[in-house]
Amino acid sequence: MKSSKSIFRIVFGAYLALFFAYMFLPLIFMTIIAFNANEVPQITPWKGFTFMWFGELAKDEQMWNALLNSFIVAFAVVAISVPIGLGGALLLTRLQFKARDFVYGVLVSPILTPGIILGISTFLFWDSYMNVPGGLWTAILGQATFITSYCMLLIMSRAQRFDLTQEEAAFDLGATHGQVFWKITLPFLRPALISSVALAFMQSFDNYNTTLFAIGVEQTLPIYIGTKLRSFISPAMNALAVVFIALTIIGAITYEYRRRRELIKTG
Amino acid sequence: METLQVRDFWNNALRDLGKIGVAYIMITVGAWLVFMILIPQLIMLDYSFRPMLALRDIGGPKDVWTLKNYLVFFTNKLHMAIFFKTIWSSLIVTSAALAICYPIAFYLAKVARGGKVGLLMLGLIIPYWINELLRLFAWQIILADSGIMNQLLIFLGIIADPINFRAGNGAVVLGMTYAYILFMVFPIYNVMESLDRNQLDAARDLGASWLRIHRKIVIPYAKPGIAVGCTMTFMLAAGTVAAPQLLGSPSSFWFTQVINTNFECANWNQGAAYATLLMLLCMIFMFIMLKIFKVGLKELTQ
Numbered sequence: 001m002k003s004s005k006s007i008f009r010i011v012f013g014a015y016l017a018l019f020f021a022y023m024f025l026p027l028i029f030m031t032i033i034a035f036n037a038n039e040v041p042q043i044t045p046w047k048g049f050t051f052m053w054f055g056e057l058a059k060d061e062q063m064w065n066a067l068l069n070s071f072i073v074a075f076a077v078v079a080i081s082v083p084i085g086l087g088g089a090l091l092l093t094r095l096q097f098k099a100r101d102f103v104y105g106v107l108v109s110p111i112l113t114p115g116i117i118l119g120i121s122t123f124l125f126w127d128s129y130m131n132v133p134g135g136l137w138t139a140i141l142g143q144a145t146f147i148t149s150y151c152m153l154l155i156m157s158r159a160q161r162f163d164l165t166q167e168e169a170a171f172d173l174g175a176t177h178g179q180v181f182w183k184i185t186l187p188f189l190r191p192a193l194i195s196s197v198a199l200a201f202m203q204s205f206d207n208y209n210t211t212l213f214a215i216g217v218e219q220t221l222p223i224y225i226g227t228k229l230r231s232f233i234s235p236a237m238n239a240l241a242v243v244f245i246a247l248t249i250i251g252a253i254t255y256e257y258r259r260r261r262e263l264i265k266t267g
Numbered sequence: 268m269e270t271l272q273v274r275d276f277w278n279n280a281l282r283d284l285g286k287i288g289v290a291y292i293m294i295t296v297g298a299w300l301v302f303m304i305l306i307p308q309l310i311m312l313d314y315s316f317r318p319m320l321a322l323r324d325i326g327g328p329k330d331v332w333t334l335k336n337y338l339v340f341f342t343n344k345l346h347m348a349i350f351f352k353t354i355w356s357s358l359i360v361t362s363a364a365l366a367i368c369y370p371i372a373f374y375l376a377k378v379a380r381g382g383k384v385g386l387l388m389l390g391l392i393i394p395y396w397i398n399e400l401l402r403l404f405a406w407q408i409i410l411a412d413s414g415i416m417n418q419l420l421i422f423l424g425i426i427a428d429p430i431n432f433r434a435g436n437g438a439v440v441l442g443m444t445y446a447y448i449l450f451m452v453f454p455i456y457n458v459m460e461s462l463d464r465n466q467l468d469a470a471r472d473l474g475a476s477w478l479r480i481h482r483k484i485v486i487p488y489a490k491p492g493i494a495v496g497c498t499m500t501f502m503l504a505a506g507t508v509a510a511p512q513l514l515g516s517p518s519s520f521w522f523t524q525v526i527n528t529n530f531e532c533a534n535w536n537q538g539a540a541y542a543t544l545l546m547l548l549c550m551i552f553m554f555i556m557l558k559i560f561k562v563g564l565k566e567l568t569q
Contacts, residue, residue: 008477012374016387019371023394026405026445029415033408041408043415087295094283095292097276107296110304112498114506114549116523120542121307124314124535145303167283177285206398208509213530225400229407229513241401248396252389 027245034238041235053239060236066224070205073140073220077204080144082196085151086189092152093159108153110146115209118142123214134216142214147203151196158192314539336540346525346541353522354548356436357504363444364500365493368451372492373485375452376459377467395449403513406442410514438514439521446510447503451496458492459485494560502549 029043034054037047057063088107092100110118122142126132162185170180186193208222215223228237280289316332324330340346375387394402409415410432417429432438462485470480486493504510511521522545529538 012370012378015370016374019367020390022445023390023448026402026409027394027397029408030401030405040413042411042413044413044418084295084299087292088299090284090288091292091296095276095280098272103300106300106304112502112549112553114502114523114545116506116508116526117311117542117546118307120526120530120539121311122303124539125307125310129310141303145299145307148299148303177288181285181288202396206396208398208400209506212508213527222398222400225398225404226509226512229400229404233407237401237404241397241404244397244401245393248393251396252393256385256389 027241030238030241031245033235034242036235039235041233041238053235054242056234057236057239057243062219063221063224063240066219066221069136069218070221073136073143073211074201074204076136076140077144077147078197078200080140081148081151081200082193084144084148085155085196085200086193088148088152089155089159093156093162108149111149111153113146115146115207116213118145119210119213122210123216134214135218136215139211139215139218139220142210143204143207146210147200150203151200154196154199155189155192158189162188311539312543314536315543316540317536319534319536336537337544339537340541340544346522349520349525350522350544350548352436353505356440357501359440360443360447360504361497361501363440364448364451365497367444368448368455368496369493372452372455372459372489373481376456377462377464377485391449391452399446400509400513402446403442403510406438406445407513410438410441433514433516434518436515436519439511439519442514443504443507443510447500450499450503454495454499455489455492458489462488490560491562494556494562498553498556501552505549505552506545 032043033041035049035051036043037050037052038045092104092107097103119139119142122138122145123134126138126141127134132138166184166188167180170184175183206222207220208226211220211223212226219227225237225240228234277289284292315336316334317330318333318335320327320329340350371391375384379387411417412429412431416432417426420426421429432441466484467480470484471477475483506523507521508523508527511519511524515521522541526538526541526545529535529541
């Protein structure tokens with residue numbers, strides 16, 4: 001019994017190691033290549049350590065333009081998705097009505113729809129019925145369609161744990177709806193709202209499928225990466241990946257650090 | 268009766284949330300529902316049922332609803348083959364992701380404890396935050412003719428000449444499994460986390476084998492998570508544009524690329540019809556998942 005358990009542990013340990021190797025080795029290769037002076041993005045032959053690909057990336061005006069667009073789109077998506085997501089969450093958690101399940105189904109359906117469909121349908125609607133050709137605006141709306149569903153679900157999961165008696169007490173003491181919302185409901189939902197801002201921003205910043213069909217001739221960063229990777233592949237893309245990886249690791253560590261500090265504080 | 272319920276609804280809503288609150292909800296959700304979800308979908312559907320016309324014919328007598336765009340699909344053997352290949356490959360990606368992720372999710376949720384969980388979660392989240400295209404690019408490098416995979420295989424003496432991985436579907440499927448694996452881990456993990464450890468201990472004490480424990484306790488409990496994971500992974504795989512673009516070759520065309528080509532050739536109507544077919548496929552898959560795992564749409568998205 002004891003030995004079978006330890007064998008299991010060894011086998012599973014090996015599986016876990018293999019799994020994380022599978023997750024991380026590709027990223028490690030990609031990082032090493034970013035510093036190889038070889039203009040073919042491969043580890044071998046190794047032509048010496050260099051930062052030149054970062055320089056090449058920084059000189060690419062198209063990249064900066066795409067980055068700027070990505071920021072514009074992401075901020076706009078946050079500005080649209082979080083307030084609407086809040087509205088949806090309040091609708092579904094606070095109001096009782098017959099068609100609730102049906103409305104819920106429709107509001108989460110964008111998450112279950114392939115991204116390209118959202119891009120295509122947004123593009124067709126705005127281009128042919130509103131006379132707005134594909135561009136940043138259609139990309140923003142296409143993305144916001146499903147990102148709002150994510151925000152709504154996030155806010156809902158917290159709103160469901162809300163203690164309604166708090167509001168009732170406030171009303172009994174003569175508070176107005178506005179006061180109750182700003183002093184009780186909103187502070188309670190704050191953590192969920194902050195996470196949904198972060199989630200919406202990252203989802204937008206990473207989006208390719210929906211954006212590709214909605215954006216017309218403009219470029220966001222993922223569209224720029226896609227165009228580059230399909231034409232001439234340069235290690236400058238590895239340099240970009242390294243920037244992404246570094247930012248991600250910094251972000252993850254800060255998040256984990258803050259979470260732990262928070263845990264210690266709340267005991 | 269009906270009007271009474273409607274009036275109750277408004278009275279309750281106004282009492283709980285106030286005029287501004289109710290107006291806020293109705294305006295935000297209304298705009299989202301109507302202008303972002305419903306109308307664009309209906310317009311795409313409308314496009315798919317209309318013929319492609321020259322600008323001057325739009326609105327004219329030729330502009331009528333027709334099944335022509337859908338019939339094109341059923342008479343085009345190549346497009347049908349690509350469609351079925353997309354389904355088949357997406358199923359492979361989904362099952363591979365499930366097989367790989369189930370043990371990981373279980374380990375994270377019920378075996379690992381304390382700080383280890385946090386660390387492993389971080390290890391899962393970091394690759395997930397890096398852009399999908401760059402994750403696929405990593406595999407493009409690994410699977411290139413002069414890439415690490417070929418060099419390793421040659422070094423080990425398994426092959427003599429480099430394999431062109433991109434010729435078939437192999438690279439696309441491999442890259443996609445890598446890129447979408449986390450959409451499988453998290454839903455399953457989320458559900459398993461709330462499973463009571465005592466149940467597992469009790470079963471073990473009563474002599475149940477681990478296989479039996481999983482079959483009788485863990486899998487039935489994790490059903491909603493498995494259903495979400497499979498639905499998401501299948502939808503992402505069938506709907507991906509990036510993976511076949513970066514890891515495929517002209518011989519491994521994906522259905523999304525056919526849709527893309529239609530739009531590039533300015534045949535929006537045909538493209539809309541094909542997009543509708545893709546959406547139907549994903550919906551059918553979702554309903555099959557709901558049936559197999561006997562979960563409702565509500566549990567699916569929790």
